[in-house]
Amino acid sequence: MPVLKQLSTVVIDCADPTALAAFYQKATGWEITHNDQDFASLGNGTPVQLAFVRVDGYRSPGWPDGTRHVHLDFTVADVDGAAEELLGLGASRPEFQPGDGQWIVLTDPEGHPFCLTSATTGE
Known part of the structure; x- marks a missing residue:
C-alpha cells in the first residue's frame, strides 16, 4: 500500500512569491489561495496547488x-x-x-x- 496518497502542492523557490504567483495566476486563471511576502499559492479547486516560497539570495x-x-x-x-x-x-x-x-x-x-x-x- 503506497505511503504517499495524494500530491498536494508543487512548491517553487523564488525571490518574490507575490509577483510569481501573479504571473501564474494570469497564465492559468487559477485563484490565489494565499499571498504574503514569504509565501503565495494558487489553485483551481483540485487537490493540487502551485506555491511559491521566498528564499533569501535566490538565484x-x-x-x-x-x-x-x-x-x-x-x-x-x-x-x-x-x-x-x-x-x-x-x-x-x-x-x-x-x-x-x-x-x-x-x-x-x-x-x-x-x-x-x-x-x-x-x-
Missing part, C-alpha cells in the same frame, strides 16, 4: 545550465498561440529549444523553465 536555475531541476509542463490547445500570450505576460523564450518542435520551453519572470505541449502530443 534562478538558468536554462540550460547543465544541472538537473524540476520544471512544469502545461498542455495547451495551441502551443504557438499560448507561447505568444505567455510572452506578453512576462515569460521569456530561451534560445535553446530541445525536442525538435514537439514542445516549447519558456521561462517564468524569475527564470524557472516550463514547457508547453500540444493536447494532441502523445495521443
